[in-house]
Amino acid sequence: MQKPQAITTxxxxxxxxxxxxxxxxxxxxxxxxxxPGISLEKAYDFLKNKKGDTIIVAVIDTELDIDHEDLKDQIWINKDEIPNNNIDDDNNGYIDDINGWNYVGSKKGDDALYTSYEYVRIIKKYDSLLKYYNLLSEVPKEHLENFKLYQKAYIKYDSEVDYKNSEIARYKRINTRYNKGKSVAKKYFPKEDYTVAKLDSLKSTINKKNEKKSISNLAYYVKYDIDEKWCNSYIEFEEFKLNTLFNFNYNDRRSRKDNTNDINDYPYGNNDVQGTQLINHATQIASIIAAQRNNKIGIDGINDLVKIMPLSIAAVGDDFDKDIALAIRYAVDNGAKIINMSLGKEFSMYPEWVNDAIKYAQDKNVLIITSAGNNGLNIDKNDDFPTDNLKGVETVQNFIKVGNTSKNINSKLIFSNSNYGKKNVDIYAPGTKINCLSRYGEITDTGTSLSSAVVSGVASLLFSYYPNLTAIEVKNIILESGSSYDLMVLKPYPNGEKRDPKKVPFSSLSKSGKIVNAYNALLMAEEVSKKKKKR
Structure with a gap:
């Protein structure tokens, strides 16, 4: 395989x-x-006379719409389990797990789709033990690391609660301005039959400064359908989050009834991987990877020689380390070759559980691909879990973390809020304004979650057509065969902060310095596979 030239402007x-x-x-x-795509059309020209195998890709994510017309034939079926007999036929510890497992286990009418943040759990766990200490020098040596985590969690908690309260106050101010504008407008439009055009005309005739401002505000609100109901709905939602995601007394596991501090306390949840279907995320991810190709329905996935294994662990809030670790082990034990985890969080109470599960996957030759996150942060300096890098040491070689690129071949090639890092982001992939499926039809979305799915799709092609490759070989091929871009780009930045105008080389923002390329990866996979066969 010839080394392709670096792409420039x-x-x-x-x-x-x-x-x-x-x-x-x-x-x-x-x-x-x-x-700047992944050259998939070119890849399929290369594959047109080749035969591939069907492989299993586990999607550890939200509940998934397994009945979607463009996905229903792509869903994994556990052939060792007899449906609905309430017996664990395959003795894997999960009863009637026909299509996977739902660790969230939501049911119609409950609020299991809302869970707490990890930093709230950390505070709850250590509060009674550590709240009396003010200085590091006071803390017993055996509690020092936990105290540092506890302090960091409280700083994050206070910051986020302050932000939520400020958002509630902002919506209340908008509501006040809206009602004041209505009151002023009623003097001129007793029937309240005003339009944006009428309000703009009225504004030019009013001399009183305060009334002019109120009419100007109202014109803006009418234009964008902002009213009292709109304001109240946002206020109620923010207050709901304060009462659930941030509430130390909220029991987000009451329907599961497991001990989240005990990795051996399972099974829990249920076999309904579709659940309430209130969140589309997993359906979007699965569609990018494996939606049926060339059927004139929905979209074309990257590889439809795939069976998607749904493992539902995600809700609004932070995922539990226990759920992630058990889902990884379930996927490995039930034949997955790839595990896509389009998820992430800043804090992790039990990173060793997840890391042990990732090591277990490596031992069983399973590749794990996850998203880099959408906070605009350098994750070499800021924590982002799950990770293959614990305390500065890379612990496994079967793990790929993916950032998000756009279709701009210029300084905005990396999407503005994608995380980055020369050590902890392995590669980039398209994730900006990507067409995918939801339970409501076709949608367009943006985020590193979609970038992760793109890389999982490419990895599935390599396993499908070159089954003698190992997970570590597939990872190395993906990183080495990506497209190089000789461009100076703007670094991503967190929401609310000013973007640094100083440009840096695109290659400096990830380990590989590249964007995944399916065609190049297949060429390299062919070479590696042939060499292995000759040994």
Missing amino acids: TFIKKQPLTKAENQNWHLKDIYTDSI
């Missing part, structure tokens, strides 16, 4: 993308289309 597409190009820009080729 000479590849910029001069005219806007067509509707069709926008629809699947992430699959295009930088050389033939001048679009």
Whole structure:
């Protein structure tokens, strides 16, 4: 395989993308289309006379719509389990796990889809033990690391609660301005039959400064459908989050009834991987990886020689380390070759549980791919879990963390809120304005979650067509065969902060310095596979 030339600004597409190009820009080729996609169409030209195997990809995520018309034939079925007989036929510890398992186990009418944040759990766990200490020098040596985590969690908690309260106050101010504008407008429009145009005309005739401002505010609110009901709905939602996600007394496991501090206390949850279907995330991820191709329904996934194994662990809030670890082990034990985990969090109470599960996957030759996160942070300096790097040491080689790129071949190639890091982000992949499926139809979304799914799709192609490759070999191929971009780019930045105008090399923001490329990966996989067969 010849080393491809690095891409520069000479590849910029001069005219806007067509509707069709926008629809699947992430699959295009930088050389033939001048679009920084993954060269999937070119990859399938290479594969046209080859036969692939069907592999299992576990999606550890939210509940998933397994009845979606473009996904229903792509869902894994546990053939060792007899449906609905209330017996653990395959003796794996899970009863009637026909399509996977739902560790969240939500049911219609409950609020299991809302869980607490990890820093809230950390405070709850250590509060009675550590709240009396004020200085590090006072803390017994055996509690020192926990105290540092406890302090960090409290700083985060106070900051987030302050922000939520400020948001509630902001919506209340908007509500007040809206009602004041209505009151002023009623003097001129007793029937309240005003429009934006009428309010703009009225504004130019009013001399009183306060009334002019009130009418101007009202015109803006009418234009964007902001009213009292809109304000109250946001206020209620923010207050609901304070009462659940941030509430030390909220029991987010009452329907599961397990001990979250005991990794051996399982099974819990249920076999309904579809659940309440209130969140679309897993359906989006599964569709990018494996939606049926060329059936004129929905979208084309990257590889439909895939069976998706749904493992539901995610809710609104932070995922439990216990759920993540057990889901990884379930996936490994039930035949998954790839585990996609489009999830992440700043704090982790039991990182060793997850890390042990990732090591278990490595021992069983399973590749794990996860998202880098959407906080605009350097995760070499800021924690982001799950990770293969504990206390500065890379502990496994079967783990890929993926950042998000856009279709811009310029300084904005990396999406503005994607996390980055030369040590802890392995590679980038398209994740900006990507078409995917939801329970409501086709949608467009953005985030490193989608980038992770893109890499999982590419990895599944390598396993499908070159089954003699190991998980570590597939990881290395993906990182080495990516497309290099000789561009100076703007670093991502956290919401609410000013972007640093200083540009840095694109290659400096991830370990590989590249964007995943399916065609290049297949060429390299062919070489590696042939060499192995000759041994």
